Amino acid sequence: MITRPSSIRPGRLNEAELIRLRQKRLKEIHMWTVIREILMYICFISVLYMVVYSNPYSNAFLQANHLRKYFLNSRQADLDLTEVSTIDKYWQWLGSSFVDNLRAQKWYNGDPPRNLSGFINDKSHRLIGWATMRQLRVKPEQCRIVSTCHADYSFFNEDKHSYTPTWLNETSRMSDSPVEKAFTYQSSDELDTFIYAGTYASYGSGGYVYEFRGGFIDVRNNISRLHALGWIDEKTRAVIIQLTLYNPNVRLFTAVTILAEFLSTGGVFTSARFEPISFDAFTSRSQLLCTIIYMLLVVYFMWIELRSFIELKRKYFYHFWSYVQLGLIVCSWTSVGIYTWRYNECQRIGQLFSETNGYVYINLQFASYVNDLLTYLLGFCCFFGTIQLIRLCRFNPRLCLFVHxxxxxxxxxxxxxxxxxxxxxxxxxxxxxxxxxxxxxxxxxxxxxxxxxxxxxxxxxxxxxxxxxxxxxxxxxxxxxxxxxxxxxxxxxxxxxxxxxxxxxxxxDQSDGIFSFMLERFQRWTGWKKMTEEDMNAERNERLRAGQYYHPADMLSKKVDELLYALDRIYMDQARKF
Missing domain, CATH: 1.10.287 (Helix Hairpins)
Structure with a gap:
């Protein structure tokens, strides 16, 4: 009786060919891993750039540049704030330039500014509430040579007493007059202000405040009276003017801070910050979609890092790229928190504005600090995401010459x-x-x-x-x-x-790595590179290793066995019938 033949084993390869085939198989597996990682990272970096660079607004610089020229008045030499060097020149700029620009005046043809209540003189920016002018002073100190002297500002020698006008006598009475109120010290809780860092010192959050409230004539008279009463004297170390503007044309808020530092040496140094802020969380659906995709990718990276930490444990913190990934994850989630806070702040400001018709004081100093923090976080996200391009270069040693x-x-x-x-x-x-x-x-x-x-x-x-x-x-x-x-x-x-x-x-002396293998496979797939005889022999050996190729001599014995097996089945079927 003829039995069923067993499977035929292919011809054996020598040891060198087996090693070469094994390396080729590993390269193919590694190639698809590299392709998957590169595609994932290209998708991630593209979404990251869309999220980061869609956050700034194109009109932010133009608006800040306009307000800088408008308030500093650098086009007039006698009223240029950047050229102020004495107290008298500062009063001149304050009364002749700043106050005039703070209220909407007549148009160029003499028409009154109708429907522009609350706007400044450029007719484009709405003043949110009113502007404030806060002064910080120092206590007098006894000197050895002269009777009294006045040191530089610090948090320890800041004067926090309330005075009557002309700074002669202390008082505990709170006056309703805006001029007399400017000689009364107020804390940060009453003013809703924060510490401000200047060029020569960091100034406290309290101070003596004058509010630019009322009509144009009233404000000008109050400034003249403060000048006559010596509101700024030798004990003054800083005068900070703060106001909040809103441009409805481009939907941008602007926090304006104008600082004048009065040093103990007698000099006056001025600086200003104009920070455009947008409280819109998302300006378009595409930005929202990119943000969602970006955070999903961040969650995926968190899962990868968690697996790596569980596997490596303490050794996880020995790798440089671990800190890069952690920095990217932390900055991304912190940015999401600031985005959420900014949306809530927008809702709060909008509600206050609608309830008071814009006649409420809103200090955006803290909001500008948080907005700066958001800018820093987005910058670090972009930095951590871009620097990982160096990590992709590890697949080709020639691209890692810098690191090596x-x-x-x-x-x-x-x-x-x-x-x-x-x-x-x-x-x-x-x-x-x-x-x-x-x-x-x-x-x-x-x-x-x-x-x-x-x-x-x-x-x-x-x-x-x-x-x-x-x-x-x-x-x-x-x-x-x-x-x-x-x-x-x-x-x-x-x-x-x-x-x-x-x-x-x-x-x-080394091979080019996986990139060269990928390039060779791509050239063969597109037909740019034809297979040589050596490559054909290598492919035949690979098929032989996989059991897909048989030599014709080996195939003859297999076909004879199959023929005998078929005849045996026919004979057994005929015998069973008889």
């Missing part, structure tokens, strides 16, 4: 940085002590360090150093150029170039 070069030169660069820090600190002390009173760049250690870094980049003005000191200026400058620019920078470049040459020589 830094790894090979890490010890040498650390030694060089230690030596460079000592050299730079020595020149920092030298320039600061020699030119702290001659050059404005050397007025502080931070400014001196910035000037030296600019000199390292060959951005300097040697004429100022020569005027500051005829001999020491050019001499110290020459020493810095020789030791720091010529020697230290040359050493840094030599270290980097030498390690780059070594890394590149090492990579030349």
């Amino acid at each position: 070069t830094l790894k090979h030169s890490a010890k040498e660069l650390l030694s060089f940085m230690f030596m460079f820090a000592i050299m730079f600190m020595s020149f920092l002390c030298l320039f600061y002590l020699l030119f702290m009173s001659q050059l404005p760049e050397c007025a502080s250690l931070l400014g001196t360090a910035q000037m030296l870094f600019e000199m390292t980049l060959m951005k300097f003005d040697a004429h100022d150093l020569s005027e500051a000191a005829a001999f020491l200026g050019p001499f110290c400058f020459s020493l810095f150029i020789v030791f720091v620019v010529f020697i230290c920078i040359s050493m840094f470049l030599s270290i980097v170039v030498d390690n780059f040459r070594r890394v590149r020589a090492t990579l030349d």
